[in-house]
Amino acid sequence: MVITTATATIDLSALVDNFTKIKSLAPESKVLAVLKANAYGHGLERIARSLPQADAFGVARIDEALALRADGIVKPIVLLEGFFEPQNLPVLAVNNLQTIVHNEQQLNAICNAQLDRPLKVWLKIDTGMHRLGIDARDFPRYYQQLSQSKNIQQPIILMSHLGCADDNNNADTDNQVRLFEQTIAGTNNECSLANSAAIINYPESHYQWIRPGLLLYGVSPLPEENETITVNPVMTLQSSVIAIRHISAGETVGYGATWKSDKATKIGVIAIGYGDGYPRHAENGTPILLNGRRVPLVGRVSMDMITVELGINSMDKVGDVATLWGNGLAVEEIARYSTTIPYELLCNITRRVQMTLK
Template structure:
């Protein structure tokens, strides 16, 4: 099949990364984050590959939950913090979804809404992110309000760290203690705090459930894992060269001639642009791989095309393969050049890009 722009998705890498989570947190259940279409990798595919390796999945939108529930009729599935109303609660019961409750009004509504099937509730406490979550007083009130209700099958306690990747562990330890202390006062509810960074760096936070996200897809937010625990990139974004040309000294390339040749240069045009998900704001010097060798962006990325400097790679030819990120070139490195993170790069890939699962 003729193609110029595509992503390759490795099931072996995905399962390897899940095994790293298991090795780091052997006593915790694993709730895999598959929101945002599995961080751009395909939620259904990710869930299918991991269903024997994790204990459940989490999404951020009810539309995501519907699609995944159709594909995974029996897997535990958590709907993360969202706007809660009676219709949503009834939908969660019908789809057998767990739900995060992060404000006292939602807790009161749930307490007073009979449901056709009982659901599990994950009460979220704000421990310092100041984004979502109940205060300590509200958390206690919500727990007591929901305890013993016939339509509540279980109550779990959760929170989310703000700085778990920081080399200074003190803030994370302080945040962890806030939830652990209050949870202990309220009984023996299972606790979930650890995201990817905490799974790697804060083993004391693993407790009952860990919630890996970006590390499942191959990015180590702490940059501390190595050897057999090193993560593997699941997504490799590729495109082909469709033109090459010689450029004279001082000639410009691309819109507004942002890049100009300091001497005679060779430029390759690659069939990928911002309509495929590659960042338009990628600066000159952003790395790519041409047949496994490093080259760099030269000129402004356009909708369907980008240009790279291959002056030092004289054998470069039309049809050659370019890796934009993935195996051999971490998405995090590309993101650092572009002033963003791998999460955004992964989720920006558009529907017109071909996908190959291996």
């Protein structure tokens, strides 16, 4: 009998296949592959090395970019939140890192800096999401200052971010695209607007650069009823059954006695819990794949264990491997049972989960 603890298997061939499918949707666009949050939990350096086809990589923080450079990644790397302090600018220049500019402080810092070499800049315009980005009315001033600065490598790239692209019939997205077009009218710069959902739903937003994130990792960014592309899960999360218990009708399972059996049955205990990143708020009935069938989660998720109902006549045994999400069980479904989104589940995988490559 071999007992394995929580293990996330990363299928790099699925990653490459997903990239190819994404590229087929926007064949004329370059690809900025989004690797923030440890490549959505899949391993930052590992994923970067496996995507030589990408034209650039996007990360959220400077330490992620430096980790890629330390690993020998030489492709362009873009800081999607920009730099946080003027002291970061020489580091960006030395390491050939590109940055987004989205506020006045960044504009002033980059134009006034003393740099040995100019930086490549992406100017982010707020077209309606109201998170990061300059007001569209301020675009001419920012564009002029960045275009005339000796610290800026020309030409700059123009971008925005869509807030409702997962809905293929949303007026807000149409309005954002229209405002972006109006704002950049008269320029001839490369542009970027499309995230994973927009790559599928809004071809008119592809421009010269697309920015796939979730879609790369084999997770649809669209509601289940609107899925139009099939991608393959890159991560499959599994663990072993470590105990099987017989319980009688009326007996409860787990903390708080939140689940009571209405019949005699068997309970399987699986070595995974919220300490590994499995969602604590997964509801009773959340499916787990075991020996070719779906069995329901019963009782509260513990730090290190979950319990599932196997059925009185089940033949499962200690050591059998259960799939929590991945091949055969979409992480999107687990997210719905946990009242969250797939992004959170993938990013919450903890350090104690073993990572293996397929």
